[in-house]
Amino acid sequence: MIKVTFIEHNGTVHTVDGEPGQTLMETAVKHAVPGIVAECGGACSCATCHVYVDDTWKEKTGAPSEMEEDMLDFAFDVRASSRLSCQIRLKPELDGLVVRIPEFQN
Amino acid sequence: MALDMIVGSGVDGAPAEIETDALIIGAGPVGLFAVFELGLVDIKAHVIDILDKPGGQCAELYPEKPIYDIPAHPTITGQALTDRLLEQARPFEPTFHFGQRVESLKKVDGGFEVETDLGTRFRAKVVVVAAGGGSFTPKRPPLAGIEGFEGASVFYAVRKIDAFRDKAVLIVGGGDSALDWTLNLQPIAKSVTLIHRRDEFRAAPDSVNKLRELLSDGSVRFIQGQLTKLNGDSGALRSVTIRGPVGGLDLEYEVEAERLLPFFGLTMKLGPIANWGLNLNENQIAVDTARFETSEPGIFAIGDINTYPGKLKLILSGFHEAALMAQAAQKIVYPGKRSVFQYTTSSSSLQRKLGVI
Numbered sequence: 001m002i003k004v005t006f007i008e009h010n011g012t013v014h015t016v017d018g019e020p021g022q023t024l025m026e027t028a029v030k031h032a033v034p035g036i037v038a039e040c041g042g043a044c045s046c047a048t049c050h051v052y053v054d055d056t057w058k059e060k061t062g063a064p065s066e067m068e069e070d071m072l073d074f075a076f077d078v079r080a081s082s083r084l085s086c087q088i089r090l091k092p093e094l095d096g097l098v099v100r101i102p103e104f105q106n
Numbered sequence: 107m108a109l110d111m112i113v114g115s116g117v118d119g120a121p122a123e124i125e126t127d128a129l130i131i132g133a134g135p136v137g138l139f140a141v142f143e144l145g146l147v148d149i150k151a152h153v154i155d156i157l158d159k160p161g162g163q164c165a166e167l168y169p170e171k172p173i174y175d176i177p178a179h180p181t182i183t184g185q186a187l188t189d190r191l192l193e194q195a196r197p198f199e200p201t202f203h204f205g206q207r208v209e210s211l212k213k214v215d216g217g218f219e220v221e222t223d224l225g226t227r228f229r230a231k232v233v234v235v236a237a238g239g240g241s242f243t244p245k246r247p248p249l250a251g252i253e254g255f256e257g258a259s260v261f262y263a264v265r266k267i268d269a270f271r272d273k274a275v276l277i278v279g280g281g282d283s284a285l286d287w288t289l290n291l292q293p294i295a296k297s298v299t300l301i302h303r304r305d306e307f308r309a310a311p312d313s314v315n316k317l318r319e320l321l322s323d324g325s326v327r328f329i330q331g332q333l334t335k336l337n338g339d340s341g342a343l344r345s346v347t348i349r350g351p352v353g354g355l356d357l358e359y360e361v362e363a364e365r366l367l368p369f370f371g372l373t374m375k376l377g378p379i380a381n382w383g384l385n386l387n388e389n390q391i392a393v394d395t396a397r398f399e400t401s402e403p404g405i406f407a408i409g410d411i412n413t414y415p416g417k418l419k420l421i422l423s424g425f426h427e428a429a430l431m432a433q434a435a436q437k438i439v440y441p442g443k444r445s446v447f448q449y450t451t452s453s454s455s456l457q458r459k460l461g462v463i
Contacts, residue, residue, distance in 0.1 A: 039373060045167040047371070070308045073280050074371040076248055078303050078332065104248035106370055 002095045006033045006051070009103040018090045024099065025049040025086035035101035042086040047074040047106060051099040052081040053088075060093050076106035122227075126152045127439045129220055129230035130200075131208050134162020136409030136424030137236035138191035143432035144234075145198025146456055149439050152230075153200050154222060156207045156241040161188035163238055166372065177422055187421075197461045207241050211382045211405075218404065232435045235391060235400070235407040236424070239374035247278075247368050249336050259343035260336075260366045264291070272296045274362045276346060278333060279369030285309040287367055289316050292326055299327045299361060301348060334358060336366070379411075387413050397434035398427045404438055406431045 001017040004027055008014070012034075018027035028036035028049070037048035044067055053061050061083060064072065068087045072078050085099065128144050130137045133155035141151050159165055164173075164184030172181040179187070206222035213219075217231040244262035246252060252260060264270065264287055275295040277288050280302040286309075292298045300317070305328070307314050320326040331350020337360065338344040345360045352359070376389050385392040385401035390413035393400055400407050408431050409424035417423070436445055450456045457463045 040163075040167045043168040043171050046373070048373075069304075069306075073303060073308065074245065076332075076370075106245055106248060 002090045002092065002097070004090070004094070005096075005098045006036075007098065007100045008033075008035055009101055020090055020092060022090050023086050024051070024088040024090060024097070025084075027090065028085060033101075035105065036085060037105045038086060044068060044071055044084060044087055047071050047084060049085040050075040050078075050102055050105055051083055051085045052079060052102065053083050054098040054100070055081065057094070057097050057099075061088050061097070074106060075102075076104050077102055123219075124152060124226070124228045126150060126201075126228060126230050128152075128232050128234055128435060129154070129218070129228050130234045130236055132162060132236035132238055132409070132411075133157070133160040133202060133204070134236060134238045134409065135164055135187055135191055135421050136238070136428055137162070137234070138188070138195050139425050140234050140236055140408060140428040140431065141195040141198055141200040142191075143428045144435060145195070146450070146459060147432050147436040147440075147445070148459075149232075149432065149435055150198070151200050151234075152203065152228060154203045154206055154208055154226075156205070156243075158205045160192060160202065160204075161185065163374075164188050166242060173421070175420065175422065197459065207377060209378050213402070213404075231404070231439050233405045234431060234435070235379065235405065235411055236409045236428075237379060238410045240376040240379070240389075240411070241374070242372040243375045243377065244368075245370040245373045247333060247370055249333060252336060255336060255338065255341055255343050255366070258341035259338065259364060260368070262368065264367070267291075267294065270295050270365050273364040275299070275365045275367065276301060276361065276363035277367045277369070278302070280304070280307045280309070281369060281371075282309045282313065283369040284367075285313040285317055287369075288326055289313060289320070292320060295365075297327070297362075298325075299329060299363070301329045301331055301333065301350075301361075303330070303332050303350075305330055329361065333368070390417075396430065398431040399434060406435065 004018050006014045014033045016031040025038050025042055029038055039048045040046035068084050072082055127149045128151040130140050130151050130153045133153045144151050165188050169185035170183055172183055174181055176182055206224045208220055209223050210221045218233050220228040270291050271294050273295055274297045275291050276299045277284050278301050288298055288300045321328050331348040333346055334349050335347035343363055346363045347360050349358045391400050391407035391411055393407050393412045393414055395414050398406050398408050408427035410419045448456050
């Protein structure tokens, strides 16, 4: 099991168990974490599973692909820490990962 | 796809009412397969879609992504599935009306009268709603009070170019829509400012080159940043507040804007379907599982848009629903006709319709 923590814009913390190979978005949806809409179901086509990755984790989650960068153009309040959670696949090194959910999923 | 299958969006002059046996709303995989199933029972169809191409979500959201649960296709992309469904529907010569959204539907003698937002009017004996997750509509950026500016200062598409003449126009986005309108409005607007979160554009290389020329001679201004606030009163936009890098600092500042065109992609909305008096259950249309007919006889709903006990939102379920819907539609379009169930493998009558003998 890989523990992941989602922090909502209002500060509510959700720490849930993910599985290796699952995406961060799938983990959020499975545990009904509010604020991850994932309208397209994980096809990197909608930008409604936008999260901010805490600085300490950026190296381990890696950088967004070109396709993901393009799709982030459709998100709101994009920052240097922005990622689409459907594009982060869980692996043992990500145990303890902390991400923040933006106020709005555009 | 062959051009002879396409009818351009919009109709020139005063549009006459188009008469058809069946009107299919939605050109996604299930709408396309409905053309085939209706065709086998001699029902001709017109198909309307808000997108400018067939395929629905398959073409808009995941054209290159493989789908693994289409029977007999261990793997097929959204676009390939669309292409094959078009090929399968081709013998029945459907007429497509792209770039239009059905606005109104009313019951008339002998069927239904349907009108789109472009004013195309239809009279159909049966209507098949295959609208998936609803119509693709432009995303509204979550800026406080934006609704109050829509239609007066904020637009998601350019319908009347004169609304932008001699105005300070601000365009947000980095794709083809944003760049096309930057290039097209620049000659007539008082000023055009393009705002985008990064100095990279997803648009066609030719548009990007043209934009770079206009930027270098100063006829268009580019700002790297993101919108945070709209400023103005009673629908009249005066300026927008932008946050972005200025000389190495992340600053918030105001930029004059009388017209705003935000391009943040598309999202699916149920839209006017909600106003047609059909029984809805959490934004899905309730149907029976023998005919896939809605609460209004003669209006069917198939694919992701419908709901019934045990419903699964799978393309293959939509295909099954299309087949049963066609049998029920036949009884309305050809009342009293004795129907004999036939297989395409052996029926010479079906094979003639398919053009294979």
